[in-house]
Amino acid sequence: MRPAAVPALPPEDGLGGAGVVYELKLDGFRCLAFARGRRPPYLQSRSGRDLCAEFPAIADAVARLPEGLVLDAELVAWQGGRFAFGELLRTPAARDADGVVLGLIAFDVLALPGGRDVRRLPLADRRRLLSEVLADVPPPVQAVLATGSRAEALSWSERLADSGVEGIVCKSLASAYRARGAGRAWVKYRPGDTxxxxxxxxxxxxxxxxxxxxxxxxxxxxxxxxxxxxxxxxxxxxxxxxxxxxxxxxxxxxxxxxxxxxxxxxxxxxxxxxxxxxxxxxxxx
CATH class of the missing domain: 2.40.50 (OB fold (Dihydrolipoamide Acetyltransferase, E2P))
Incomplete structure (x- = not known):
């Protein structure tokens, strides 16, 4: 799902009236992470490319997740106290030499261990399941920072801009996961949008x-x-x-x-x- 751009954050009862969750919009590579047990993991980019060879540390972390788990996530780099998108374009050796830290920040779960497809469940349920499956998982895999408070989300957008946070993604808690388009169920607020x-x-x-x-x-x-x-x-x-x-x-x-x-x-x-x-x-x- 890809959120549509909006000029302002919707109210807490917006996006259909079922409640809204506000998530940090991070500056990285969007990808789907497939944990496949004995088979190699798969990090699928927005264009369909496998990113595992370019990010072996993240691939290793996904390989240790329970088989059948599928996450929607953002692959990010952190250096010098901020998210550093440009570091994602460098080779693994160059990033390692400069001490770049990588992370896979998950914001949705599409399938549970064992392969159960949960895309039709409302986001409120998928968020609960995401918290459960990642409860004991160490970095670099982490759940995205999120809140149900519009005021807190606005504060994050302002205070964290200097760290490379792009904005806020707002999602209806009633939304199912649709592979083609998000309609108005998911929207993004990003100052100076690109x-x-x-x-x-x-x-x-x-x-x-x-x-x-x-x-x-x-x-x-x-x-x-x-x-x-x-x-x-x-x-x-x-x-x-x-x-x-x-x-x-x-x-x-x-x-x-x-x-x-x-x-x-x-x-x-x-x-x-x-x-x-x-x-x-x-x-x-």
Whole structure:
């Protein structure tokens, strides 16, 4: 389920009137964690990729969970007193060398040990089950911080922003888990909200990209503005290595280096102007 963006936190009797739970929205990779007993665990990214090879410590922790348990969770990195999304894009060896701490923060349970599917149960029941199955589980697997108080959630959003907390996810306690869309049963409040886009190419050179060609959710393609910073350019160049097609001349943007396989990115859209799409970062999930 993917929550819809809202400009303000709903009231405690909102989202259908059955009660609301407010959860921290953490800055990481969303994934489903499958504990499979004697078979290797599986960490399924939003794009369907298995993340186990990139996060062996988290994979080992999931392997120790009871067989058949399936969690919906956020894979996060912590360094220097804050959540550090960029560390998730580095190799395991590089993270280990710099003392980066990883965590798998679970906010829902989809199947119980033994494989019982609980997605049709109301969230209130699934939250209780999640607490029970994780009661004796040590870090790096933990349950997300949550509250039923709107005032407390607003306080968290303000006080924890500097630690990398993105905002608050609000969920109806009556909601079942639906794989395609959350309707208005789950919503997210995030100041300065961002959206996903696809990088289809860039201007500049392969070693120093200057601006990105971005395909937005509505299918339009825009040139990201302003130009990439040196750090952003280096990250894009590294991610695009081996994915480049032959350069072509675009009548509007000049020489463009298209990508055979597009990259996923997070962008911030300027008010009223799609052409004001500002590149925030690449997403590795």
């Amino acid at each position: 959206t996903d886009a696809t990088v289809t190419g860039f201007t500049g050179t392969p070693g120093r990209p200057r601006a990105l060609l971005l395909r937005l959710a509505d299918g339009t393609t825009v040139l990201g503005s302003p130009q990439l910073t040196p750090v952003q350019a280096r990250q894009v160049a590294e991610a695009a290595a081996g994915l480049l097609d032959e350069p072509r001349t675009d009548p509007e943007h000049g020489t463009v280096h298209p990508l055979r396989s597009p990259l996923r990115a997070e962008v911030r859209i300027g008010t009223g102007r799609a052409s004001g799409a500002r590149f925030v970062r690449l997403r590795g999930d």
